[in-house]
Amino acid sequence: MPLLDIAGLRVAFGDHEVVHGVSLRIDAGECVAIVGESGSGKSVTARALLGMAGAGARTRSDRLQVLGRELGDASERIWRDVRGRRVGLILQDALVSLDPLRPIGREIDDPLRIHERMPPAARRARVLELLARVGMPDPEFAAGRRSGELSGGLRQRALIASALALDPPLVIADEPTTALDVSVQARILSLLGEIRKAGTGILLISHDLAVVSRLADRILVMRRGEVIEEGAADDVLGSPREPYTRALIAAVPTDRPRGTALAVARSAPVAIPESPPAVVPTGSDAPERPPLLRFDRVAKGFSVPGGRLLAVDDVSLELRPGETLGLVGESGSGKTTVARLALGLTDPDSGVVLLDGEAWSSRPERERRPMRRRIGAIYQDALSSFDPRWSVGRILADAASVGARGTGRPAPRVEDLLDQVGLVASVAGRRPLNLSGGQRQRVAIARALAAEPDVLICDEPVSALDVTIQAQILDLLDRLQRRRGLAMLFISHDLGVVRHMSDHVAVMRSGRIVESGGTEAVFAEPRHPYTAQLVADAPRLTP
Amino acid sequence: MSELELRQTTVEASAEHLEPRRRRMPRAGTVLAVAFVAFLAVATVAPSLVWTQDPNRIAAADAFESPSLAHWFGTDESGRDVYSRVIAGTATSLLIGVSATLIGLALGLVLGVLASFGGRALDFGVGRVIEVLFAFPGLLLALLVIVVAGPGPVTATIAVGLSTAPGYARIIRGQLVGIRSSHYVEAARVLGHSPGRILARHLLPNALVPLFVLATLGVGQAIVWAAALSYLGLGAQPPAAEWGAMLAAGRTYLATAPWLTVFPGLMIVGTTIATTMLGRALTRRGREGR
Incomplete structure (x- = not known):
């Protein structure tokens, strides 16, 4: 006897049917x-199996049996x-x-x-x-x-x-x-x-x-x-x-080399793109360029009940133009504090952060402000980073005005900003609240780029997104970076994502960088046991 | 990257559901509230357009007539038309309500901004001042002001404004502290905007929007308080046709001529409800976006 046996399960909210006849059978073990x-209806399906599809839901089925007991119209x-x-x-x-x-x-x-x-x-x-x-x-x-x-x-x-x-x-x-x-x-x-x-x-x-x-x-x-x-x-x-299944498979970033597109255009005849990565400015010519962003033995602590917590402990990093530095670690490892230090939102207790060879962390805020447009940021929760009263158009125009002030060039037009992140111009009139998660993150990217920065700090930019949307956003970031020669600090807990995006990586644990170097070198032959553990745990397809 | 790729991304991104905007019909209650407030506005600006006779015309023969076609709200002890007096009192009552609320808001804003931006010591100081003000019942505080400055509609207004200020101050402080640490203010800092610009464009608008609803509620509340002061004989003085003063004057005849108190009372209630509903409707629209 199967544990669960359902056939033709349909769930509708009002006149709107969201699950159109799902059949499913599960045996012991x-x-x-x-x-x-x-939005595919998977969670609603699961809930319907417990008789809790939600308020106003109507559930119909040809068969809905749990342990051989018909529950189609159970009380x-x-x-x-x-x-x-x-x-x-x-x-x-x-x-x-x-x-x-x-x-x-x-x-x-x-x-x-x-x-x-x-x-x-x-x-x-x-x-x-x-x-x-x-x-x-x-x-x-x-x-x-x-x-x-x-x-x-x-x-x-x-x-x-x-x-x-x-x-x-x-x-x-x-x-x-x-x-x-x-x-x-x-x-x-x-x-x-x-x-x-x-x-x-x-x-x-x-x-x-x-x-x-x-x-x-x-x-x-x-x-x-x-x-x-x-x-x-x-x-x-x-x-x-199905092409859609292939797109889902293609969206998994683990073990996909840098520069490969993850998102499969749905309309196109589908083959998983295995195009070689475009030329990435790394290796031989990299050392000639001075780092845009440099952390020199930076430490930052916070007072906690019963003492002091060193969130960032003796961290040194270098980020060069056109290059992505991946920062990977668990939550609580100090990654976000590194981002805040880089953005000049918090000052180090010791050590310095340098922007383009000049003092950054040690400057008074008044002097730092005009330099701020050179570092842009993208956050995990895009929605909360937008003023809830502002439309997308106003958000972008506001950021573009900063870029215009700093560079002397005319401010980029909102339509162009939207276009480069793959959004239609009509999005300008809407509020972020009414956009999907992927669209919001695109707006966040457009805003970050509107000020024409040299460095982009991405703090968990895709961890709140579905893998397919994640794939689109990662592809977009990669393309924009190549086009603009941005230096990118890419922070994530997801090693697969970091590995796919980065030229160099730093592995962070308890505030310290435990291992760093070229991405493939670090992940192919991790020296630190923690890195090895991360590599082993990365979500990959294991067919 | 190729243009083709770009175009594909555009298609994908726009294929993510862009739901059509919904334009909702205004609710019936909102329409009623708008109509009522419009009527109040006319009564304030040009009362002679809507009253049926001179509100102060005395006609001893018509005293204590119950509501009828000739006198919609009846007449008072001197034969004055209650409806016309209610209309005549609109300007005074609304003026007191609105100015008292504005005074309260302005004072609250100053205190709130001081507390949230003035550093820890000032926050502490303002916080204690607000608590002391809170400890007095609002009306008692207003009475104190009147004792010092003498009775009258202007003093009553200031008194009511003062006594509502601590509530506003505390809310504004809380709002500002919350918004200051929000991600969008951080995003504005990262862009390099100055503190003044962040205050003007993000902090104040976002802090004041929720206050707007509260203020519409406050207008009603202030009218009630001012009416209470007038009722005690400390605000507008008879024969002024202020609603609270009318309530006070009519209370002697409550058993025999209830319309003397019921109709001014209804106006106070109606105004409070209408302004509140309008405030709610406006915030709802703001929240739903364009």
Whole structure:
């Protein structure tokens, strides 16, 4: 008997149908993955399997069976019995999925208390056993922590533990690793692998084929509410039939050399472009050019309860014109502080930052201000970097005026700025709030370039985006850099992305640069064990 | 890069859903509120256009007539037409409400900007001053001002303005502190904009927009307070046709001639509701974008 057997599942909101007849079957010990972009209907499908498609949703199906029990028109009471006991749910962001005011031990205890008649002592033992099973170090201690006191990875483990509390035969994991660092992601995925080995069926939802390829036995590719391709994981990844699937595969940046396009134009006849990288100004002629941005033994600390935290510790970097320096590390490694130091938003405790050979960090703000347009920035969350009251046109015109003031050239026109990032001119009249994530990031890039900078600081510019959109943005950044000869400091936790984008890399851990050098040299033969670990954990397709 | 590539990106990017803009019909309530405020505006600028007779004309024979076709809101103890008096009082009441709110806002803005930009010591100082002002009930503070400066509509206005200032100051400070550390202000700094420009273009507009709704609420509140002061005989003095003063004068006859108090009261309530709804509608439009 299959754990899950659905046929012709349709979900509609009002008159708008978002899932058009999905069929799916999961057996014990099997992992089936649904892959697709945001808005493809994958999450709605997953939720419909728990009877929680959302307010105003109408769900119809020819067959909706969980453990052989038809649930097509089940009442809310029956659904409540199914949730937790028969089907566990793991969501993307444990921070919002766990009650911030309660210790995680209590959260994990909840399903036991609600569904099982167990004496408190037995429940307590079960909670600790679950925490141990998901690889939580020191379960006793962790059970008493609130979710906010744990790191992202530990939090996600706690959430998985609560989903597994009642030993459900089936677990639905909706983007379980999307918010996590690669190394944490690798650990969570192997944890899910162990659960599967123990006989639990897993429905894995993700936008990232690389994540899916590590775990899935079968893959369904969803687009616009329909399953457009399905099959054994090896077949789908190895010999995809649909152009869209190929685009998804092509979008994974890991192991794709610098200068290769990641996004596949959808209209074009599709072959994954394997064009050699364009000539990158590196190697022999690089040392002749003085660095545009230089960190010389920079240190920066912050006061924390109980002492001082060195966020950046004795960091030296050099960034030359036309070159990308990738900075990779986990969250909390000090990457963003490096970005803020480079942008002159915070001053170092010791050491200096030099811009084009001149003092930068040591200058008073009054003198620094006219130089600021030379360094542009792109942030992870583009939306919050725009004044909510301003239209795209006003945002760009404002930035362009800065460039005009600094260079003496006429300000670039808004239409041209939009055009170079691949947006139509009519976007100028809209507000960023009404744009998609990819469009917002394009506007952010256009703004950064409007002031005609020499250096571009990109702090996690794609980590909030789907892989396909990520691929487009990375391609765009790469092209613009080549055209303008920009120096780029590219910061990311995702080694695959950094490796694809950078000429040189620096690996950062706990505020220190543990390894640096030419990208391929560092990643092909990592000398530091931490770098080796990052390389091993990078999400790649493993068909 | 080739032009073809460029064009392809353009197609991809614009293929990401650009939903058509929706232009929503104004709600019925908003239309009513606009109509009411327009009526108030006419009554303020040219009351003689909308009143039915001289508001101060005394006709002893017509005293205490209940509402009728001849006297829509009835007549008072001297036979004056209540409707015409309500209209005549609009200018005074609105003037008091609006100026008191403006005084409160301006003072709040000064205090708020001082607190958020003046450094830690000033923030602390202003914070304590605001707390002390808060500790007094608003009306008590207003009474204090009147004791010092003597009763009258101008003093009443200033008094009400003063007593609303600490609320505004605290909100403005909170807004400014939040916005100052926002990413878009950081982005403006990175572009090299001066602090003055950032203050004028980002900080103040974003801090003041939410205050706008609050201020429309405040106008109603200020009218009520000014009416309360007039009711106590400390604001506008009879025979002035200010709404609060009318309420005060009519209270003696509450049991026998309720229309003397009901209609001025309704005007106060109506004005408060209408300005509030307008403020809400305006912010809604602002939020939805163009």
